[in-house]
Amino acid sequence: MAHPLQRQAEIVELSPVGAYHRLVLRAEDIAERVLPGHVVAVAVGGPDSAMLMRRAFFVHRADPDEQTLEIVFSEQGGSDQGRGTRELAQARVGGTLDIVAPLGNAFPVPNGPVSALLVAGGHGSVPLFGLADLIREHGGSVSFILGAPDAGRLFGVDRAKELTPDVLVTTEDGSYGIRGHVTLPLAEAMKAIDAGVVYASGPTSVLRAVTETATKLDVRCFTAVEETMACGVGICGVGTCLACVLPVVGDDGVSRFARACVEGPCFDGTRVRWDDIGTVPPDVEGAAAMDLGVTGAY
Template identity: 60%
Template sequence: MANPVQTRAEVLSRSVEGGYHRLLLSAPEAAPRVRPGHFATLACADSGRLLRRALAIHRADPEAGTIELVIAERGDGTRELAATPVGGRLDLIAPLGTPFPLPDGPVSALLVAGGYGSVPLLPLGEEIRRRGGQVGFILGAAGADRLYGVEQARAITRDVLVVTEDGSAGLTGRVTDPLAQAIRAIGATEVHACGPMPMLRAVTTIALGLGARCHTAVEEAMACGVGICMTCVLPVLGADGVSRFVRSCTEGPVFDGAKVRWDDIGTVPPDLEGAAAMGAAR
């Protein structure tokens, strides 16, 4: 788990980008600790909304002491946070979770995003390039208004595919449709993905089938965000060959896709460590 700090972060700027809201926050203690794939939590001012909202960190600037968050309005809580005025302060805890693994040297990586799953992948692509690697992007969404960061991706690499289910931008279909061809085209040995669970499962299957490693940032609902409540657990195969429930907020949100038991999410597999005790407790 990261070494997080809690602070009252001032909103330095806010803007609307497509269907999303971008907030730039002053967080000088947290910013130097952020790596691609980390997330943050924000508290709502309304005391009736007790749970913090977990948000992927888009970018961090250690020199400026700032963190950027991208918010999709999904309910009253995220709507309240997105509307925070410049000069307002938000209760921020960051960075949290386990980030994407960074290569020691040059690699060829394909980065696959669903909707605003591109938020952590864009700085990851920049870091891979900085280390001498090659990257490509597949950015997909239901429609053009749900895409995020297309021009940012094109500033990183020429290898950018845009896919929308309704055909309003780029190719018509899903990110998995051109995935195999894209992996072969850039000779990707690594695939990094962020988006809905069904997408991550399909991306993992295709990537592993072509001999590429796959790391996935899961979008699992979190209540506490710090590993206490156990609401965000997933069945994952450990290095010792034993499957256990692990927490998305601490051991994740980035997991080796080959280790996640995608078919068993939402269930208690009978071979899971502790499954017999769980059954007895019921």
Template identity: 50%
Template sequence: MTPVQEQAEIFALQKVGDYVQFTVIAPKIAQDAKPGQFVAVAVGGENTAMILRRSFALLSATPSGDFAGTVQFVVADAGAGTRWLTQRRTGDVIDIVGPLGVPFPLPSSPVPAVLVGGGYGTAPLLPLAQALKANGSEVEFVLGASTSTRLFGELAAKRLAGRVTVTTDDGTSGQRGIVTDVLPEVIERVRAQIVYACGPMGMLRAVSELAQAFRIHAQVAVEESMACGIGVCMTCVLPVVGDDGYSRFVRSCVEGPIFDGTRVRWRDVGTLPPDLVGAEAMGGH
């Protein structure tokens, strides 16, 4: 599927805890979008110095014929660019590119799955849960955040899966602690064969290591900075072990954002490992 650029009208805005949920009219993007893919949004307006786009995982995509073809994504006010975006109003037009990246892989046959969301990282897991259930898979959620206002999608997850385990760092909702405190029990209870996760990189690392300990699959949606979204700027590279056993830098926006969590070299993120293919040449610059 080829990404497209659209001038998308904001159809609706909804405040959800500390986040803003956008619904925008983008029929060409909605037509081909899959769970796990993302959109890249221009910020700051025509005369801004903020030239880099901001990337957001898709919460939903409704093809043309229903609400004129809309997509939804969730924004957290985390800096100048996202602050500008959260100040938009219904009827405003934003420049958006998508669908970008690869979608979550679905199992070839029904399997029990645990979906782990950190903060608004839950967003892409909700359409994934729908796809898994349509495939006959049993689904359970584990959702975590620093505090209750940073949780996202708990009610939607309950409607989809029935059982949702919630953790918050400060205990304001659910169990006090982090998602990996409860994840082993959930994996064992549902006899999970795969874990899907989206959230902060530290959480993804911990979830991947737990999945490896249980000898089950882990598919994670990484939250690297994806400035261009099309693989040109190289700001989102990660060290990943390939099928041939060699490690390479891969672009999160093109080869990802979904990766086998057991293949990502989490300890080396942000560094240039000396055994990486091409590291010798890169080290000279």
């Protein structure tokens, strides 16, 4: 679990990057705490805004020397869709944003050399590049599969190619790389690099497919989920919205609802009940209370 701080962060840069926005923030003492897979929660709209809940984003880069955090976000599509990100896109360099970071549990990283395959759909690739750096620092090697509906919504292809020659790119419309879904070359890629672990980030459909393929090939699999986080700080632990929960099997074999913002966002893919996300399975501990409407609404 991260040890977050709340800061008034200076907006250093806000610029377009393909179909997305790149936001660089400067805040003291946070960057050195960030690990790949950690989240930053940003207050949007100002102190008088009706948007009470923060918007949560994966950290793309953290630079302790410059005391900066970088996030990448979309104004439409994905888990951060809506008024909040449209407001954020209008922020001005030199202004400030109230942030809390780092949040959540980061990706587990092997202590020694490993052959790792990193898979992402769209700008789900955001947390994977810092992860790739760590794996390489520990003597491992990385390969990427990056996909999107079209070339305009790919993110990080050039950066991936700086890290490794083993980069496969897919687009569903065939406008760049292999025509097809990002999961199309999964099994072949795992076998080709003799993968010891697979990391995936992006839509639930991608994470489910990656987990299924990795399980069949007996390869460890870790996933970063994109569940909508209403607060980013686990407020629902005291019985409010439960917006980002998903059913996860514990070490004791019991299924419980885990909060993406606290117990996640990075999970062992084999522990997540992908087909049951968005439902209240009767065998999940606490399901009866949820059916009675104890959680409220968001």
